Amino acid sequence: MNRENLWKNYTEDEKKRIFEFSEEYKAYLDSAKTEREFVTVTxxxxxxxxxxxxxxKTELKTGDKVYFNNRDKNLIAVIVGKDIKSGINMIVSHIDSPRLDLKPNPIKEEEEFALLNTHYYGGIKKYQWAATPLALHGVVFLADGKKVTLSIGEKDTDPVFSVPDILPHLSYKVQDDRNTxxxxxxxxxxxxxxxxxxxDENVKKQTKQLVLNKLKEEYGIEEDDFITAELEVVPAGKLRDVGIDQSMIGGYGQDDRICAYTSLRALYEVENPEKTVMVxxxxxxxxxxxxxxxxxxTLPELIVGKLLSMTEKNYNDQILRETLWNSKALSSDVTAAMNPVFKSVHDPENVARLSYGLAFAKYTGSRGKVSANDADAEFIQEIRQIFNKNDIKYQFGGFGKVDEGGGGTVAKFLAYYGIRTIDAGPALLSMHSLFEISSKADLYETYRAYKVFFEI
Structure with a gap:
């Protein structure tokens, strides 16, 4: 239990490798700010x-590398092992992040301003989204069936968008007494x-009409086309180094694309696995x-069933159930790091810390472990032994003090199939904000840990 800050023991060569790895990670996330974009790039x-x-493919053999794209929102990548029925080693991450989505009829005019109506997606602190530059990403299907892909606000020459806040000079009555x-x-x-x-004096809503004209001219988009659109509002700008020592990374979407990226990098380096491995x-x-x-x-059943039907001559539903039951998974999601400013919400003996390595969470849920998976001791011991053998730096941590709050992951949905599962990912500061903070050391150690997990 005597863990320590990883930077204390890294050599200069190791630090150089970690910093290079981090640059590649930042560039990847900069190019993939939505789940659709992450699927496309990946x-x-x-x-x-x-x-x-x-x-x-019509059949599969040992060593084959295949992937499955589900509706441009999921990707499942597999390297076929010697006997799929013995179970799959899988790392499962989510690639959606909290954001603002446009409503189906988003454009309105107020006081000669054209405004976009939004509905927030996921758990956000709404005040963080005001008075900051925002970008618009997504797809729109036109009436003729053409698909238009938008990304406005990321280039230096692009306009950005913003939610207007009230100035402190006038907020006393309308805002200052509101709860957080x-x-x-x-x-x-x-x-x-x-x-x-x-x-044009014949047009009632003249500002709205001008933006509609520009959308038509530049993208072919009519107002009715918004009903067949998926447009997401995300922070504008790139991930950045944080700290004078450049030891941290700040930016949007690290929950949970930091796990998706590291699991993919680990998968690319797997060669001739005994067990079938999956991201x-x-x-x-x-x-x-x-x-x-x-x-x-039922997508897990669909994809595992497809793998089995292409490798097993006598495939049946019982083989599918047994394969899932024999599988092992990391629910690779981020957790909360000890916050040096708000220390009171944490149990200091049971909290993950930045730059202490991959963080395991035996259970992630709400009060009374509700909606938690609560990994069994036998599975934790199996991972512990192989991680210790391979000098993987890891830690254990919970979300916060008992009754302080909580959060959920996908672990319980994996456990539904009998898959032995534990939550495992880097710790973050400012989670679910527009500028989440990770450690470069944790990023790299997570990648190393996932490589070893595939070898179990």
């Missing part, structure tokens, strides 16, 4: 690393989208894993 990387779409959750209310999360009216990137975790692209579906 599918190309999988192909470069020898993976083939499983739908192009309502400093900015949900219906006040409206983005400034334009302020220039068309010069499963899922969606909708931030809203309770609901929907056809979440983990709370």
């Amino acid at each position: 599918e190309e990387e999988l192909k470069k690393n020898g993976f083939v779409n499983i739908n192009e 959750r309502e400093v900015i209310k949900g219906e006040e999360l409206k983005l400034l989208f334009g302020n220039m009216p068309v010069n 499963y990137l899922t969606d909708k975790e931030e809203i309770g894993s609901e929907g056809s692209t979440s983990l709370k579906t």
Whole structure:
């Protein structure tokens, strides 16, 4: 239990390798700010690393590398081992992050401003989204079926968008007495989208008309097309180094794409595995894993059944159930790091710390361990032994003090199939904010840990 800050014992060569790894990570996340973008970028990387779409195969053999794309929201990548029935070693991460989504009819005009109506997605502190530069990402399907992909606000030449806040000079009555959750209310999360009216006295809403004209001219988008759109509002800008020592990384979407990235990097280096190994990137975790692209579906059965049907001559449903039951998984999600400013919410003997390595959470849930998986001691011991053998730096930590609060992961949905599962990922500061903080040391140790897990 005598863990310590990893930076104390790294050599200069190790630090150099960690910093190089971190630069690659930052660039990857900068190019993939939504779940759709992460799938698009990752599918190309999988192909470069020898993976083939499983739908192009009629049978599978040991060593084959395949992937499955579910509706551009999930990616499941697999390297086939010698006997799939003996179980799969899988690392499961989610690639959705808290954000603002546009409503189906988003554009309105108030006081000659064109505003975008939004509905927040996942657990956010709404006040953090005001008075800060925001970008618009997503897809729109036009009436003729054409798909338009948008990313506005990331280039230096792009405009950005922002939720206007009230100045402190005038906030005394309308805002200052609100509780924290309502400093900015949900219906006040409206983005400034334009302020220039068309010069046409016959048009009632002249500012709204001008932005509609620009959308039509530049992208072919009509107002009705928003009903067939998935447009997400995310922080504008890139991930940045944090601290004078550049030991940390700050930026949006690290929950949980830091786990997705490290699991993929680990997968690319797996060679000739005894067990079948899988990286499963899922969606909708931030809203309770609901929907056809979440983990709370029959997709795990579909993909494992597909693998078995392409390798087993006498495949049947019982083999599918036994394969899942024999499998092992890391529910690779981030956890809360000891916060030096708000220490009181943590149990100091049972909290993860930045730069202490991969963080295991035996249970992640709410009060009374409700909605938790609560990993069994036998599975934890198995991982502990192989991690110790390979000098993997890890720690154990909980979310906070008992009755302080809690959070959920996808672990319980994996456990539903009998898959032995434990939560494991880096610790973050400022989780679910627009600028989450991770440690470069933890990033690299998580990648090392996932490589070893695949070898179990």
